[in-house]
Amino acid sequence: MRIVIIGNGVAGITAARYLRKLSDHEIIVVSEEAPYHFSRPAMMYVSMGHMTYDNTKPYEDWFWKKNRIELVHDAVSAIAPSFSSGDEEGFSPGKYVVAMLRGETIDADTIIFATGSEPAWFGWTGEHLPGVQAYVHKSDLEALERNVQGARNAVVVGGGLIGVEAAEVLHARGLHVTMLVRESGFYRRVFPAEESDIITKHIAAQGIDLRLSTELDRIVGGENGGRVDHVITSSGERIQADVVILATGVKPTIDLAKQSGLNTDRGILINDRFETSLPNVFAIGDCAQFEHGVEQLWYTARAHGEHVARVIIEGAGPYVRGTYFNSAKFFELEWQVYGEIPADSDSTTSEYWSELQPIRCLRIAHRNGVVIGIHGIGVRLRQDVCTTWIDAGATIEVVRKNIQSAVFDPEFTRKVTV
């Protein structure tokens, strides 16, 4: 059997690795962005000079050949049912021909879409001016290197996790950064008031000009339609900008899937075994949409990759996502979360502890005394301990008493005292 995977992001690559582990099938990964898999969340460290691009590749280049995973650096332009062999009419159901931009075609018995996501922009005036960019793909890394040359002022639009990374990168490159954030506090959509306040102040203290409750109205170019010159905010303010990073979220990359006749909505529609509307065609990672919606995280993409391999080779049952977890970093402040921390958590629905120097805080959210989520800022927390508590329905008393056993801070760090 020949399995063709479209996209060498973490979803596609994890699928390929597990398919190889579990089977002897022919595996081909076609991807247009980069010849080898790299870590997308590591992009910022390349832009800040912490790592080279090569350092972001989790596997040495010989790895693929040794494991008989064929890599093709090209874009898939079309997928069609195969007519070359099969029944009387020459049509073999569930077999496909994959066509690539450079003209090559490959026959496939199984196809996995792992096409990831792309920047979601909202058709602003001026969004295509030189100096305006996203921060999602490898090409954006290269664009950033060009755009920061000689630049002094930058505007980052969007107060999400990519937005704060973009701001950190531009700040590290010596630009004056203004950040436009729609919410009234940083990440307030996700964070309770206290945490949002901490992060908001922390970002401002780094020297970022943070504009809350502010949206982008339009981007304006310089004389004779040249490079971006300034942006106008929703309140009519004009902010000077030589670089604009639009970090207003991502949307699943589904053009190819749509053209190929797959059912799509926001993403490629799948059931809980990653099966799309066509036989032997699967979708995983950022591009896939379950009945309950999309899951667009590094961790979920990796889990999808492993599970789809088990579905294909072992006929595994439904994918069940474990207890939610995530992590991010806001300049200096690391954040780790397990389970659910409602943004409207308060003293009746959670226990909250904080320290100022250095900034550390911890929140344990509960429902009628049963813990539903734990997160920490500036405090590292053990995933296994936290999820075991949450899964077992531990009470707030138990968790509070044993909180130190969940702390994952380096040796000699001051203890947490909830």
Add this chain to the structure above:
Amino acid sequence: MNYIELTVPDSMRNHGTMWSRWKSRGVPAYLLALLLTGFYVLVYWFPEPLAPLASLLDPLAQLLRGSAADRWFLYGTVYTIAVFVMGARMLLRYRTQRYHVYRTLTLMTVQLMMSYLIPALLARMGSKEFYFSYFWPLKPEYLFPSNISALVQSDNGLLMFMGFWTITMTVVATPVLTYFYGKRWYCSWVCGCGALAETAGDPFRQNSDKTLSAWKIERWMVHSVLASVVSVTGLIWWANVDPASPIAPYAQDANKVYGFLIGSVFSGVIGVGFYPLMGARVWCRFGCPMAAVLGLIQKYASRFRITTNGSQCISCGNCSTYCEMGIDVRAYAQRGEDIKRASCVGCGVCATVCPRGVLKLENH
């Protein structure tokens, strides 16, 4: 509430490292490597040009050792200054992380006391110039029969203590401490080579080779050195016990060859000279027989490991990039596996640079 930001920008610590020509094998790095290598060659084999430099240190040498400064005094002084100057840099750079503050201060203190002042004072007292922080097999001669019998059978209390110290540290303390804490108790807290690597070498840690082929070479080389030092020690003992045996005349020659190739060329000239090109732990990784012994204990009989926090790894590669021992930490972390590698010196930098809080040094 008023948030005062006293934390240094930790996340900026490595800003621009990959663009720095000093830190990323640019021309200045090669010149520095040449300078360091040249210095070692002079110290070991052509000391005359250093004489005027050494004589500048005469007053200090008179004060500490009660004799004129020779090249070894010059070398020791330069070494200790390097550990202190770059140690101060290290402390500033990692000042928010207590693990690094404590171990750097310890390394600096041990270097100053055990490797510089105490040996000098011992020499001044006319006693044996003894280094309390070095043991066999890093200092092979400490377990040679001539040394052991001279110390243990001496009626001088100090010398007896030295003999007792050497034997206990080598045979008892080393395995016991390594069982509880891993090899880091020595390599990142005590050792003089470690002291230089962790201070003067910190700017170059990213230049270690992380490839699988480098790991293969490392295992082959470091264990060969260990085998050599065991053989040399064995030969010397054999020659001592049975001076009439046919191998006896070669024992000293073997020791000399070892001392030249490993003690001087490898640990000194290459070990330090190549800091700017291959990272600070070239010797510790590829050559040090002490590291080999500690590594075997660490791998097979130690409670030490680096724990991976569940599935939180984003495969970014900061840990592998900044591991001075060239361990591909990410390869383990992204699979959710703990890291238990013989070469890990427990410097803790992988855990510090990880942006997702995935790694923790633990003695389980």
